[in-house]
Amino acid sequence: MRITFLLFTMVLTACQSTKPRPDDVPTASNQTPGEVVAATTAADWRVIDPDNTLYLSLPGGRVVIELYPEMAPIHVANTRALVRAGVFDNTSFYRVLDGFVAQGGPLFESEAEQPALADGAYEIAAEFTRQRALPDRYLGFDQQDGYAGETGFLDSAAVGRDLDSGESWLLHCYGALAMGRTNEPDSGGVALYIINGPAQRYLDRNTTVFGRVIDGMAHVQALHRTADLTGALDPGEHNVIQAITVAADVPVEQRIQLQVLDSASPLFQNYLAARKNRSGDWFIHQHDHIDACGVPIPTRIQAD
Amino acid sequence: MRITFLLFTMVLTACQSTKPRPDDVPTASNQTPGEVVAATTAADWRVIDPDNTLYLSLPGGRVVIELYPEMAPIHVANTRALVRAGVFDNTSFYRVLDGFVAQGGPLFESEAEQPALADGAYEIAAEFTRQRALPDRYLGFDQQDGYAGETGFLDSAAVGRDLDSGESWLLHCYGALAMGRTNEPDSGGVALYIINGPAQRYLDRNTTVFGRVIDGMAHVQALHRTADLTGALDPGEHNVIQAITVAADVPVEQRIQLQVLDSASPLFQNYLAARKNRSGDWFIHQHDHIDACGVPIPTRIQAD
Numbered sequence: 001m002r003i004t005f006l007l008f009t010m011v012l013t014a015c016q017s018t019k020p021r022p023d024d025v026p027t028a029s030n031q032t033p034g035e036v037v038a039a040t041t042a043a044d045w046r047v048i049d050p051d052n053t054l055y056l057s058l059p060g061g062r063v064v065i066e067l068y069p070e071m072a073p074i075h076v077a078n079t080r081a082l083v084r085a086g087v088f089d090n091t092s093f094y095r096v097l098d099g100f101v102a103q104g105g106p107l108f109e110s111e112a113e114q115p116a117l118a119d120g121a122y123e124i125a126a127e128f129t130r131q132r133a134l135p136d137r138y139l140g141f142d143q144q145d146g147y148a149g150e151t152g153f154l155d156s157a158a159v160g161r162d163l164d165s166g167e168s169w170l171l172h173c174y175g176a177l178a179m180g181r182t183n184e185p186d187s188g189g190v191a192l193y194i195i196n197g198p199a200q201r202y203l204d205r206n207t208t209v210f211g212r213v214i215d216g217m218a219h220v221q222a223l224h225r226t227a228d229l230t231g232a233l234d235p236g237e238h239n240v241i242q243a244i245t246v247a248a249d250v251p252v253e254q255r256i257q258l259q260v261l262d263s264a265s266p267l268f269q270n271y272l273a274a275r276k277n278r279s280g281d282w283f284i285h286q287h288d289h290i291d292a293c294g295v296p297i298p299t300r301i302q303a304d
Numbered sequence: 305m306r307i308t309f310l311l312f313t314m315v316l317t318a319c320q321s322t323k324p325r326p327d328d329v330p331t332a333s334n335q336t337p338g339e340v341v342a343a344t345t346a347a348d349w350r351v352i353d354p355d356n357t358l359y360l361s362l363p364g365g366r367v368v369i370e371l372y373p374e375m376a377p378i379h380v381a382n383t384r385a386l387v388r389a390g391v392f393d394n395t396s397f398y399r400v401l402d403g404f405v406a407q408g409g410p411l412f413e414s415e416a417e418q419p420a421l422a423d424g425a426y427e428i429a430a431e432f433t434r435q436r437a438l439p440d441r442y443l444g445f446d447q448q449d450g451y452a453g454e455t456g457f458l459d460s461a462a463v464g465r466d467l468d469s470g471e472s473w474l475l476h477c478y479g480a481l482a483m484g485r486t487n488e489p490d491s492g493g494v495a496l497y498i499i500n501g502p503a504q505r506y507l508d509r510n511t512t513v514f515g516r517v518i519d520g521m522a523h524v525q526a527l528h529r530t531a532d533l534t535g536a537l538d539p540g541e542h543n544v545i546q547a548i549t550v551a552a553d554v555p556v557e558q559r560i561q562l563q564v565l566d567s568a569s570p571l572f573q574n575y576l577a578a579r580k581n582r583s584g585d586w587f588i589h590q591h592d593h594i595d596a597c598g599v600p601i602p603t604r605i606q607a608d
Contacts (some may be wrong), residue, residue, distance in 0.1 A: 032393070098522040099478055099600060145450060146593035174502040182545070183585045196525075198478040198503055198598050202582060205589035217403040221500075221525040278506060281487045285509035289450035294502050296403060303379055 053247035072210035099197030170209035173293035177211035257302035376514035403501030446592035474513035477597035561606035
């Protein structure tokens with residue numbers, strides 16, 4: 001039998017290389033990414049704050065989203081308030097374009113339909129970038145790309161930073177949660193969208209990214225694609241959002257005990273180094289580079 | 305009504321800007337990508353060679369793949385021969401990892417099960433890169449990234465090029481079709497995989513990319529994700545590949561009359577320029593950059 005069941009598994013689980021490494025390929029680790037993750041201890045994993053966790057209930061299952069209040073405090077607080085008011089329950093993903101975004105939320109016919117909340121709940125201030133310095137636990141990775149002078153990680157989020165101004169922003173990576181708007185910057189509120197294909201980095205600094213799907217993207221991918229840009233859904237292909245809830249509002253025993261590899265952990269740096277230059281017998285070409293949006297953030301179900 | 309149906313459409317279909325453009329933002333075009341496409345004529349569109357077109361029949365619908373014989377002649381010829389021998393019919397996608405790849409094809413229990421073909425049909429030579437100069441119609445876009453000295457386009461494929469050696473290769477963008485292998489470079493043959501999430505550029509030059517999905521990725525995304533890296537499918541979640549056929553073998557009236565914006569057309573350069581610096585009233589931040597894998601290749605159904 002020549003064609004084995006393990007053909008492509010090698011990419012992810014190749015054994016540690018026994019070959020000498022070329023001197024001109026810098027790396028902090030001869031481990032594979034999988035080996036780095038296997039070597040972690042409980043201290044390297046982070047439990048997400050249930051106040052900053054959304055459960056998006058779709059017919060296919062539960063999608064878990066981490067929110068980033070330090071990067072977009074207004075969007076996070078506003079979304080949490082709207083979620084608690086039930087604004088997203090029994091709504092839909094009304095515009096799902098393959099390889100681009102799934103956009104959903106309520107479609108109000110009139111302002112009278114909008115639950116009354118604090119001022120501005122439906123036209124909140126843009127938070128395209130953060131002006132202040134990033135929290136100490138931010139991990140800059142000295143990895144510039146065409147869109148940012150530096151990329152790095154803050155919790156489960158991929159971040160871009162302008163090294164001159166110090167301004168930072170969240171990247172439109174696969175699974176990023178952001179807010180749709182009209183031509184007016186301060187016009188967001190309920191038009192949630194999730195990147196469902198290649199990174200859409202040209203949208204960086206043009207909309208507010210304020211969360212990321214950390215589990216359950218397959219359920220987002222199972223949504224019916226809408227026929228065209230006008231968002232018309234074919235009859236019978238309505239993409240129902242059953243509910244969005246804040247994890248903190250769900251009884252503890254019903255929460256998913258999901259942990260995320262802590263980007264502030266030293267092991268995370270090993271993980272990035274292992275991805276930057278892949279070791280193991282499988283890899284032939286090493287790139288000495290990583291694309292911040294190409295780095296999957298490891299998760300696990302809490303062991304205890 | 306403040307929350308309009310058009311919220312995010314602006315990204316794709318914003319009207320031509322009436323604002324003066326800053327002098328320091330170079331662009332060949334003040335048009336939006338959509339305006340460039342709307343201004344094309346029949347000469348700007350390319351009909352894909354039916355010999356280089358595969359139809360992948362999934363329960364959700366037909367996936368159309370363009371093959372690139374100039375970049376991977378052995379893989380294209382071998383796959384076409386295996387397709388014509390029916391090797392992929394009634395097989396499955398047995399490893400589908402969200403945000404990574406869908407891998408499928410036959411899983412032979414023994415060599416006796418393998419249809420006899422030309423020597424090497426199941427262990428073909430690696431074609432990770434092309435050594436010869438690229439065809440004249442290749443469009444280099446002077447857009448380096450961390451993985452390639454230059455990126456560009458050849459037909460519907462995104463290409464990377466080493467400017468010193470002249471070596472070129474196809475990029476692991478969303479929708480790319482490539483060949484799984486064991487640790488041996490020349491071990492591919494039937495383990496097809498399709499990138500179903502962010503670009504996996506670290507795989508560039510490590511496997512042979514030889515095609516790209518140009519229509520129907522939503523059907524690939526609708527596949528059930530497999531539970532883990534061993535590829536075990538949950539019972540009842542078998543991702544059937546009904547058949548793969550070469551379009552040339554299908555009666556003309558049953559073919560999809562799909563056209564692709566020709567990357568050798570001058571309009572394609574306008575399209576890239578329009579994506580590099582997005583115009584229109586919606587965009588606030590322009591990046592003067594494009595990620596080759598973030599460029600969707602426009603397609604249309606043949607008008608006549």
